[in-house]
Amino acid sequence: MSLKTTIDNDIKKAMLAKNKEELDALRSIKSMILLAETEKGGSNELAIDIENKLLMKAAKQRKESAEIFQKEGRQDLAQRENLQLEIISRYLPKQLSEVEITAEIKTIIAHVGAKGPQDMGKVMGVATKSLAGKADGKMISEIVKKLLVS
Numbered sequence: 001m002s003l004k005t006t007i008d009n010d011i012k013k014a015m016l017a018k019n020k021e022e023l024d025a026l027r028s029i030k031s032m033i034l035l036a037e038t039e040k041g042g043s044n045e046l047a048i049d050i051e052n053k054l055l056m057k058a059a060k061q062r063k064e065s066a067e068i069f070q071k072e073g074r075q076d077l078a079q080r081e082n083l084q085l086e087i088i089s090r091y092l093p094k095q096l097s098e099v100e101i102t103a104e105i106k107t108i109i110a111h112v113g114a115k116g117p118q119d120m121g122k123v124m125g126v127a128t129k130s131l132a133g134k135a136d137g138k139m140i141s142e143i144v145k146k147l148l149v150s
Helices: 003-017 020-038 048-071 075-089 098-112 117-130 137-149
Strands: none
Touching: 003 020, 003 048, 020 048, 020 075, 048 075, 098 117, 098 137, 117 137
């Protein structure tokens, strides 16, 4: 079942349950999917990796917004963003732990033959593709830097 179909079904459930917060989050996800499907050169069905990228982008936006609202002392808005982040996270693939990411990156470094920080671009290119949707890009970058410098 595609993400769009799943979201549609969950929107119906949220409407029946009169869960406004969940409904808002689900509608924002559906909106992103529809925009991606209708953009120039897009196809009617999105590939799973594109769906995951959309969800990761939405989750990152909610996380950053929540942090900004926290700094500004707007707990009500931060709480709303965190709730939407939680709902979006349900549809993301299982995120890898730092230990799992480190193991994957060590394998990639060995495969690419990276020797030091000058090879970071090579490693990041392969790592971001292979870990897409499974790990945050910022975390991948930090681990790659740590492994290549040491």
